């Protein structure tokens with residue numbers, strides 16, 4: 013696990029600062045390093061000009077002061093503005109003020125008029141009722157750079173209480189969940205992580221940990237084809253096909269094969285046999301007509317991973333097949349209709365889950381099975397703990413939760429993925445990786461990342477059919493990343 017994929021909550025940041033103090037580092041040392049790093053990042057992007065730094069009564073505000081001084085030393089014309097009385101300026105260590113040569117002014121339209129650039133160091137200042145509409149309008153007319161996180165965005169869950177959008181956000185050491193979760197992410201602009209005063213070693217939080225979905229988390233477990241491999245030992249996936257909706261399972265099957273499964277078998281309702289057989293040339297299609305055909309198939313097939321749900325009716329048949337698959341103890345992805353089939357008795361599903369199992373609900377499916385209270389991280393973590401499965405709670409900010417409490421937030425998915433069948437492709441991708449022996453949590457994280465990359469690489473005009481066809485290109489770039497990364501044994505999810 014690389015330190016830079018950790019997403020720190022406010023409490024975890026405070027704990028890290030306490031660890032730093034205990035190791036002999038002073039608050040001033042930390043703030044100096046943070047302020048200098050922020051000023052350096054600003055100078056990399058803008059030449060000296062007029063900048064107004066808005067400082068709140070918090071550690072972020074104190075970073076604003078030190079950043080302001082470093083900018084002034086570099087030739088910027090700097091003003092400092094604080095909401096409320098100027099005496100409320102933040103000096104948590106009680107010793108920063110001796111460095112301030114810049115007068116502290118009360119935030120109003122005059123102090124921000126004429127600035128070319130604004131720095132928002134107001135985070136943690138609450139909802140700022142004192143920020144009048146004319147001030148907000150002025151701030152919107154020039155580049156606005158937030159330190160830590162834009163004012164009004166909750167760093168722990170991305171909730172937004174105040175409408176101020178930054179063009180650039182400078183985070184120190186690592187990001188927070190609020191930089192990735194919606195709607196917060198939409199207020200951050202570009203997010204850049206600079207090395208501040210806290211070393212990576214001090215910043216690594218105690219459990220439960222939350223991470224950004226980057227390949228370093230799972231690349232070492234990615235199942236690349238082996239020289240001695242053949243189609244029977246590379247992974248044999250079983251995809252349960254639906255009828256009359258056949259597109260969903262076909263999309264999933266194609267993605268599963270592209271993810272590297274050596275054999276992909278379709279269990280197809282006999283009415284749909286021809287549709288599956290004609291559109292999936294490389295796949296083996298088993299007709300299911302009699303009630304026990306499915307039971308016979310799973311008893312005889314040597315599948316190493318299965319998928320049920322895409323295009324399936326949310327009925328008793330789907331429910332009993334899902335339970336049958338779970339009883340085999342083999343890796344299983346449960347999606348769409350197979351999730352909804354348990355709406356009336358989610359406990360039956362939780363009780364049957366064992367071994368390697370991934371649930372892939374969108375919000376609608378999630379609400380049929382799980383408690384919807386709390387923010388997205390809380391919901392996903394609780395659902396994984398409750399069900400014993402890895403839960404992929406989909407959306408623009410997909411959250412992947414392991415029953416052990418670890419959570420990964422995905423940030424690479426473009427909005428073009430909001431197209432029918434995109435979720436079916438994702439379910440197929442996860443199944444392809446599971447069938448090759450990848451563990452459920454890293455497989456789910458890897459699939460969500462590949463899905464986002466594939467959509468991004470295709471660009472505008474995307475339909476779900478395009479996603480499996482983009483995978484070869486995305487896998488090639490992942491392979492190029494894998495070689496240097498494999499040399500660094502950093503642990504993984």
Ligand SMILES: NC(=O)C1=CN([C@@H]2O[C@H](COP(=O)(O)OP(=O)(O)OC[C@H]3O[C@@H](n4cnc5c(N)ncnc54)[C@H](OP(=O)(O)O)[C@@H]3O)[C@@H](O)[C@H]2O)[C@@H](O)CC1
Pocket residue numbers: 257258259260261321322323324325348349352374375376377406407432433434435436
């Ligand atoms: N080509 C094919 O064969 C295709 C087949 N497909 C198959 O169709 C089957 C039905 O799947 P489904 O997801 O379309 O419908 P369903 O389970 O009724 O849930 C929708 C309800 O949930 C709610 N909702 C809340 N949040 C949501 C969110 N983020 N994303 C989506 N919905 C959200 C939403 O509430 P609303 O927005 O209306 O308030 C809505 O009422 C399934 O088997 C699937 O595999 C499709 O994959 C397409 C391609």
Ligand SMILES: Nc1ncnc2c1ncn2[C@@H]1O[C@H](COP(=O)(O)OP(=O)(O)O)[C@@H](O)[C@H]1O
Pocket residue numbers: 374406407408409410425426427428429430431432433434435436437438
């Ligand atoms: N605005 C968005 N930005 C990024 N990803 C999105 C967005 N909307 C949907 N997605 C992704 O697209 C997929 C949609 O899946 P799902 O809701 O199951 O649709 P379907 O049933 O049509 O396949 C999910 O992986 C989801 O995370």
Ligand SMILES: [K+]
Pocket residue numbers: 322347348435436
């Ligand atoms: K779906």
